[in-house]
Amino acid sequence: MKAVACRAPLPIEHPDSLVDLELPEPVPRGHELLVEVRAIAVNPVDTKVRRSLEPGEPRVLGWDAAGVVRQVGEAVTLFRPGDRVWYAGALERPGCNAELQCVDERLAGPMPEALDFAAAAALPLTAITAWELLFDRLGLQEGGHQGQTLLVVGAAGGVGSILLQLARQLTGLTLIGSASRPNTLAWVEDMGAHHVIDHSRPLSEELQRLGLPQVDYLVSLNHTQAHFPEIARVMAPQGRFGLIDDPGPLDIRLLKEKSVSLHWEFMFTRSRFATPDLIAQHRLLARLAGLVQEGRIRSTRTGHFGPICAAGLKRAHALLESGRAQGKIVLEGF
Incomplete structure (x- = not known):
């Protein structure tokens, strides 16, 4: 599958700070969904992880996504293949800057029909x-x-x-x-x-x-x-x-x-420590989807940087690091 990753804590201007590459497709287990990632958003946490990375194996970043469930693990009860979902996921797991991603169903919610994938991807983490x-x-x-x-x-x-x-x-x-x-x-x-x-x-x-x-x-x-x-x-x-x-x-x-x-507040606390109320994020995202459907909440997308690739993500990281970003930056498709 196509993905964008980093291997070392390099400044965003470095040609190898983020690179396009091919990785094996993940396989869902237990409560995991295998999601076809359609759109992503970029957050300050992406730049923090990139800058503090230990050199080594490629690390796929990204913790804001909207997509379609392709497969489910054997313990999944909340979703089925074909469902549209949005989520932020877990910081310790491979991120969403890839064609496919595994995410715990308890951290995902049903994506509101009122939004397209790009507009939806702007919301989960924040x-x-x-x-x-x-x-x-x-x-x-x-x-x-x-x-x-x-x-x-x-x-x-x-x-x-x-x-x-x-x-x-x-x-x-x-x-x-x-x-x-x-x-x-x-x-x-x-x-x-x-x-x-x-x-x-x-x-x-x-x-x-x-x-x-x-x-x-x-x-x-x-x-x-x-x-x-x-x-x-x-x-x-x-x-x-x-x-x-x-x-x-x-x-x-x-x-x-x-x-x-x-x-x-650290939104990865529940996923990092597998707290007993892990499913609270699923319920929260489902409630948020209802507010969007009612027209009470709108997407905070302010910039669309094209397809999900190293060049577009470098632009997004640079803007976030400048301290002048407003709303959310999204990328869509591969």
Whole structure:
């Protein structure tokens, strides 16, 4: 089968950072689906794994896909051949930058009929991350939180784009999104933020401008270390703070006086540790498909970089590493 892989932690400009190659077709076992990958999306985790790779055997990256089930393992009960599915998968397994991929059925969901494969591939990883962060980590309740506020720092990327939509549709929170460029500021508002602020300025000053000096909930999606003193300043007493990036050391003592709780979200936790609630991601993706079908959630695809190949993936990795990506980049077909 055709695939794109890396063998060493090379800068994306290097001609061998990502290469086209042929690999043996995988065989599904147990709860695995063998999926014909039709479209993929690219995420920061792809670039992190590529840059930290140990030299050796080819590593296929990619953790956002939409496709069609070709075969199923002997323990599969949720899907059958011919079903259209979307998923992020497991970090330790070969990724979706290949014609065929095996994925645990409990990590996959039924793809919504309202989307084509490219639009669908843009959503799974970021939607799982956003959903788990809002409802599993911060403990938000659907239909609740009227009169409370949520600030999303770095809201124009993939996770922020879907998180704003979910929070707008499923809670009564007043949503504040941050960005720093005219196009990203407009995008954040389009994704559902009630207010938009510029995070290149102090967060406390920007919130004072809105007349909302403190927030009950705050999610930081990137550059948490740089923003952390201001984050601590704008949190309301007994607020909840969530993050997904990999900051350097944080002085979490800044949160003590207000009894602010800190919550990490890593969407691969369930798959990495085979937690008893592994099937939660299947149920989450099925619920998300319903919201898409109802027209309440839309794809966050903003760029289509052509077929799935090394050249297109290099372009996508370079854009993500530039820090100027907005929404999600997809590739489709081989």
